[in-house]
Amino acid sequence: MNRNRLLLVVLLPLLLTLAAGLGYAVLSLPEQPQYLQKLVMDNMAESGVSHPVTAVLLNFRAYDTLLEMMVLLLALLAVWSFDMTDPKHKTAPNQVLDTLTRLLTPLLILVTAYLLWVGAHAPGGAFQAGSVLAASAVLLSLAGWRLSNKLTALPLRIVLVAGPGVFIIISALTMLLEGQLLKYPVAQAGLYIVILETFATLSIGATLAALFLGVRPGKTDKDKGGKHK
């Protein structure tokens, strides 16, 4: 108790001062220089897409996105390395949940495709589409759907690495063709981005769903699974 009070007396003013200092720093921020935004806009024509966020994520700073895809895969590797067992009890899916899932899943897949496609010229893209896909997989697994054992081994793993894998292949390809990492030929930039985003969406969806389930597939004979279809 005494120690806690001491911490409170010492730490609280310290934290408050820190917060006040940071607040002051943020409030005193000068007007942001606009030239980088202008630079993005000036180069939009060569980026292959017409939405600036997508252009930054998948063209101007695609290298960051490649590494972020690896972070996502790494998170899954870390979770799987804990070797958890499925704590869920098998229960028969509730009638309402089951019907709702059957109705919602096709719709969610449609939304996924729309978000993926719309990312080229409006807010959207692989991460948003992937999250929706993952949501549908989570919903399916909550309703008791499981991926068949045949699909949990290599096929699931291939879907999980498709995004980063295709990203790496395109990195190597652009290096060989253009002499610079991830430098797309201007005429095909749009195509490259669509390919990257499509595979990224699949992998992000599968990875997020697998992270939600937490258990490595194939660990126990029939638990786990739950992915699209």
Added chain:
Amino acid sequence: MAIENALMTFPMAFPLVSLFAVTLILLPLVGVICCFLMPRISRTLGLFTSFANVISVAGLGWQILEHDSYRHAVGGWGAPLGIELYADGLSLLMLATTAIVGLAISVYSTAYFKPAAGVRFWPIWLCLLTALNTLFLSEDIFNLYVTLELLSLSAVALTALTGSKEALSGAMRYLLASLLASLSYLLGVVLLYHSFGSVDISILTQQMQAPSATLATATPAVWAALGLMGAGLMLKTAIFPLHFWLPPAHGSAPAPVSALLSALVIKASFYILLRLWFTLFEPLVDSQAINSLLGLLGCTAILWGSVQAIRQTRLKLLIAYSTVAQIGYLFLIFPLAPNMGSLAWNGVAYLIISHALAKSAMFLCAGNLLRFGGHDRIADLDRVVQRLPLTAAAFALAGVSIMGIPPSGGFIGKWLLLEASMNQGRWDLVAVIVIGGLLAAVYIFKVIGYTFIPAKVTHEAHAVSARMQWSALLLAIGAVLLGFLSLPVLSLLNISDATITSGVGL
């Protein structure tokens, strides 16, 4: 830029140096994916990747020696729109250390991990290798944040690999400290980006050093960025008093993982701190006050860490506290560099490399002893000198470098720091360096002493594979041999863009 422009007109042709630099990034990534898809051969894949990594670094080194420091505009955009890669002498030294220590630890791990644990170890270790390679090649503070994220997450996952209660609580503490540090760093990046409209280190450096009418440099936001990024990186580097997470994490991880964490992971955040401090923050930290404070933390770390190491009864915790102390030496660069530029830089660079070799050797030795006796209690080492001579020799040789006895790499590093302190009349630093060396001798000889005497309770001995013993011994020999290589190693350090390190008089 002229060369790169010329290259753009000739597709299929690019300089060799780009090939090696890009291989360093893509190779471990491909390794991760292959290990994930083919877990059965992950051990072979991991070993092959580590080996190919050494070759790529050698190639990059050869090219940098021929053509000077290297830049690569990812995506062909160039800063500030795109991300730039940059490699100079310092990054090359870090890459080389990573590759060599990484290869030795890979060889060790092929024997250390049973197949079931190995399947989990290899892909995460290759993620860690990716993170280190990309970090040392980056010139972009946001890209550095992404590499830090990859680095911390893989380090935490590896710490938790055994799944024991200690390892999990150590890893959890490590995760929370590391996340806090990452977020603090990221907030600093945001403030800098908002102030200057760029995240490229060279552009930020130029703007900081030549303030224009529209962009003020010493604003509260920039100071806040300095504080946030500095504190975040110091927390990740575990400098006293921010070292609280290090002993439980490094002490409870599997031996090869402890070696990776102590030898390489903490050096990576220190490398970023070093880069930022002496480039874009240089105009701000010219005042002696901040640098003296960092030097003071370094001195406290040396003394506190060494005393704690002496008090430990478990070998791995002793080695972990020794790391806390050795990090202290690295922070002596901050008070020394502004006046004694190259001496202090050389000394600290030398200490980084020799500590990486010696400390990884020590942790691998601890792993051998744990395997051999089933415990790591120092008092019960029980005549290891006779029963496990290679490991005992490796520990002693690594100890020589940690203590800083000639002719080891640790000696050269400490000697250069001593010289810099003496030239500057900083007798307080001289005293701390000398006392730190004596304290290190106390805790090293404490361990070596117990390896000679029989224990009261004997334990059943288990066989330790030759691969595990030799990889530890070779790393330790490397740490000692480094003492003879000072000229070539230090000449590497001089390769850099004049603009980048002009502030420290390299």
